[in-house]
Amino acid sequence: MDAGEILDELSREVRELSLGCTGEVARIEGPPDPLRFLREFVLPNRPCIITNAIDHWAALRLWSNSYLCAQLADYSVSCHFTPDGRADAVVEAAVESDLLGLGYENGDGGQEGGGIAEGDARGLVFASALVEVLPFPEALNHVLRSSRECSVAYLQQQNNCFPLEFSALSDDADGDIGWASQALGCKPEAVNLWIGTQDSVTSFHKDHYENLYAVVSGEKHFTLLPPTDVHRMYVKKYPIAHYERTDSGSLVLKHDDPTSWVPWVSVDPSLKDSDLQTAKSQYPRYFEGPPAFECSLRAGELLYLPSLWFHHVRQTPDTEGRTIALNYWYDMQFDMKYAYFNLVESLTASSSVSETISKHSNS
Amino acid sequence: MDAGEILDELSREVRELSLGCTGEVARIEGPPDPLRFLREFVLPNRPCIITNAIDHWAALRLWSNSYLCAQLADYSVSCHFTPDGRADAVVEAAVESDLLGLGYENGDGGQEGGGIAEGDARGLVFASALVEVLPFPEALNHVLRSSRECSVAYLQQQNNCFPLEFSALSDDADGDIGWASQALGCKPEAVNLWIGTQDSVTSFHKDHYENLYAVVSGEKHFTLLPPTDVHRMYVKKYPIAHYERTDSGSLVLKHDDPTSWVPWVSVDPSLKDSDLQTAKSQYPRYFEGPPAFECSLRAGELLYLPSLWFHHVRQTPDTEGRTIALNYWYDMQFDMKYAYFNLVESLTASSSVSETISKHSNS
Numbered sequence: 001m002d003a004g005e006i007l008d009e010l011s012r013e014v015r016e017l018s019l020g021c022t023g024e025v026a027r028i029e030g031p032p033d034p035l036r037f038l039r040e041f042v043l044p045n046r047p048c049i050i051t052n053a054i055d056h057w058a059a060l061r062l063w064s065n066s067y068l069c070a071q072l073a074d075y076s077v078s079c080h081f082t083p084d085g086r087a088d089a090v091v092e093a094a095v096e097s098d099l100l101g102l103g104y105e106n107g108d109g110g111q112e113g114g115g116i117a118e119g120d121a122r123g124l125v126f127a128s129a130l131v132e133v134l135p136f137p138e139a140l141n142h143v144l145r146s147s148r149e150c151s152v153a154y155l156q157q158q159n160n161c162f163p164l165e166f167s168a169l170s171d172d173a174d175g176d177i178g179w180a181s182q183a184l185g186c187k188p189e190a191v192n193l194w195i196g197t198q199d200s201v202t203s204f205h206k207d208h209y210e211n212l213y214a215v216v217s218g219e220k221h222f223t224l225l226p227p228t229d230v231h232r233m234y235v236k237k238y239p240i241a242h243y244e245r246t247d248s249g250s251l252v253l254k255h256d257d258p259t260s261w262v263p264w265v266s267v268d269p270s271l272k273d274s275d276l277q278t279a280k281s282q283y284p285r286y287f288e289g290p291p292a293f294e295c296s297l298r299a300g301e302l303l304y305l306p307s308l309w310f311h312h313v314r315q316t317p318d319t320e321g322r323t324i325a326l327n328y329w330y331d332m333q334f335d336m337k338y339a340y341f342n343l344v345e346s347l348t349a350s351s352s353v354s355e356t357i358s359k360h361s362n363s
Numbered sequence: 364m365d366a367g368e369i370l371d372e373l374s375r376e377v378r379e380l381s382l383g384c385t386g387e388v389a390r391i392e393g394p395p396d397p398l399r400f401l402r403e404f405v406l407p408n409r410p411c412i413i414t415n416a417i418d419h420w421a422a423l424r425l426w427s428n429s430y431l432c433a434q435l436a437d438y439s440v441s442c443h444f445t446p447d448g449r450a451d452a453v454v455e456a457a458v459e460s461d462l463l464g465l466g467y468e469n470g471d472g473g474q475e476g477g478g479i480a481e482g483d484a485r486g487l488v489f490a491s492a493l494v495e496v497l498p499f500p501e502a503l504n505h506v507l508r509s510s511r512e513c514s515v516a517y518l519q520q521q522n523n524c525f526p527l528e529f530s531a532l533s534d535d536a537d538g539d540i541g542w543a544s545q546a547l548g549c550k551p552e553a554v555n556l557w558i559g560t561q562d563s564v565t566s567f568h569k570d571h572y573e574n575l576y577a578v579v580s581g582e583k584h585f586t587l588l589p590p591t592d593v594h595r596m597y598v599k600k601y602p603i604a605h606y607e608r609t610d611s612g613s614l615v616l617k618h619d620d621p622t623s624w625v626p627w628v629s630v631d632p633s634l635k636d637s638d639l640q641t642a643k644s645q646y647p648r649y650f651e652g653p654p655a656f657e658c659s660l661r662a663g664e665l666l667y668l669p670s671l672w673f674h675h676v677r678q679t680p681d682t683e684g685r686t687i688a689l690n691y692w693y694d695m696q697f698d699m700k701y702a703y704f705n706l707v708e709s710l711t712a713s714s715s716v717s718e719t720i721s722k723h724s725n726s
Binding site: 007014039044183185226227334335337338342344346 | 408590698701706709
């Protein structure tokens with residue numbers, strides 16, 4: 001049996017035993033008993049949507065745009081700008097590639113990666129947003145006008161921003177999820193506020209946290225794959241680039257100098273039909289394997305997103321044009337399950353399982 | 364990186380992250396909070412010894428030999444006999460090998476094993492005890508006289524025997540471990556009583572249960588290895604044989620006809636010094652890897668033995684010449700961790716990791 005077959009069997013078996021094969025995410029009525037939540041979801045690393053868990057939050061009723069601007073009139077917040085709504089994502093570099101000068105030729109990206117393949121497609125980079133600190137009303141204005149501006153704005157500072165940058169809103173939502181804190185035996189390490197539109201998409205990645213993700217307004221659409229599917233994600237090292245603003249106000253990609261590299265998932269599950277055929281031939285294990293877990297969260301619903309699950313997130317705005325969410329990151333346990341995950345990652349990297357089978361063309 | 368290196372790294376990492384590197388088993392004062400027990404031990408699959416958890420059991424004070432014989436005077440119980448105290452263990456077959464006629468030559472043991480190597484040492488078999496149902500006082504007498512008889516007796520029927528064969532003792536110990544039932548969300552699947560002496564040893568094996576193991580009298584000595592060490596256990600398929608009693612009363616090994624095979628751990632951690640050198644060259648991954656977890660349980664102490672942990676058990680009798688224990692088997696979760704374990708088992712079987720490096724000789 002080769003590594004690919006063993007890993008495919010893992011993908012199948014974890015669905016048959018525990019996660020289900022249909023790609024549906026369990027729904028439970030909350031708030032759950034902490035013991036049950038720990039036993040039935042955290043222990044088996046199984047996501048679920050919890051209803052009736054945040055109904056008491058004033059945020060659900062209060063957070064109109066005008067209320068937010070009034071409360072945060074004098075606050076400055078970190079606003080993330082990209083040309084296309086894809087921050088921390090693998091994108092094709094601009095045609096003026098001398099702007100990037102990424103030195104793919106010398107292959108020095110291979111030196112630190114512990115066997116992770118370099119992105120084999122010339123011209124693909126991992127692009128970070130431009131972050132500008134702006135008065136909240138101005139930032140919100142950029143978010144809401146995203147589709148009419150030459151750049152997309154997203155409030156998504158993931159550094160415990162809710163109690164820090166948005167402290168004026170602290171009374172409107174809980175500082176932790178009580179039953180989750182009881183179950184996990186700690187308070188959240190970070191609570192982050194997200195305000196965006198349909199123009200912003202979060203690319204596939206995983207976090208080293210147990211995550212409770214609450215939607216306050218609008219809808220969030222999650223595509224989830226378990227950590228046991230890491231060999232289906234085609235994690236490769238991409239050179240890091242970041243957006244800068246030119247004098248004319250438009251955004252351009254600049255590579256880090258000296259070039260640094262980050263391992264990132266190559267698969268994008270939200271491609272246009274015209275790009276899908278190429279992706280299917282490049283990433284067959286993703287597209288031919290068991291279906292991803294798909295779910296949509298409405299306002300007032302909470303997702304338990306288990307540690308190390310790959311997630312890709314899209315959003316639908318409410319009638320005021322934005323989607324608002326809060327997420328709670330709790331420390332995960334670095335235990336036997338994590339050691340097993342690292343083994344599977346090593347096995348993927350040391351075999352040819354996750355190599356693309358055809359070169360990407362820029363056509 | 365080859366499979367052996369990846370698996371050795373797993374062994375090391377799980378100790379560094381979670382289990383500790385010294386081979387010590389955590390001790391906590393009980394009874395623990397069910398949430399804490401679930402989070403700190405069951406979730407990470409980490410053993411612990413719990414004190415003050417069964418102090419209220421009348422069994423601890425009442426279970427003298429005379430009390431047991433009085434309570435169970437009219438009860439029949441299943442008594443396990445072997446010549447040497449090793450039941451369900453890999454043993455060398457008797458010299459009269461035509462008694463066994465095990466057909467090693469035809470290699471048909473390989474047909475069902477999913478890649479598990481056959482025991483390569485001619486003459487080794489998996490030996491099951493002879494089980495005889497006897498009045499309790501007579502059975503206890505055999506147990507106590509083990510070292511003076513030509514066979515060793517062990518009360519160890521693992522089929523929920525405590526409420527079944529020993530129902531007269533039900534009031535003396537709990538039918539379940541309350542906080543464990545709360546944590547695990549169910550009652551035990553089986554509760555087993557064990558009465559033995561220093562002459563009985565339980566060979567390395569794993570159970571598909573969460574196990575709570577309480578010592579009532581005497582001491583139990585556990586050698587434990589986590590499921591992540593499966594590649595160090597040299598699991599091979601051995602032909603099954605069982606002891607039968609001859610007309611003269613002595614025990615002889617008879618093979619199952621047709622031959623059936625069972626995968627079993629080859630390593631024995633309790634060898635005499637004279638056999639140790641051979642074992643070290645046969646099973647280097649066991650003897651050269653990180654140390655096993657060793658612990659001794661005294662009367663009144665409880666071991667949480669997590670699902671799938673390999674365990675080898677010896678015992679020291681009390682002043683009345685016996686060791687008494689009760690164990691509670693709770694259903695385990697067949698979840699992501701179990702799927703990971705199966706992957707590691709497949710990887711071990713499909714590589715040469717667990718092959719012995721020299722043939723065993725009978726000298």
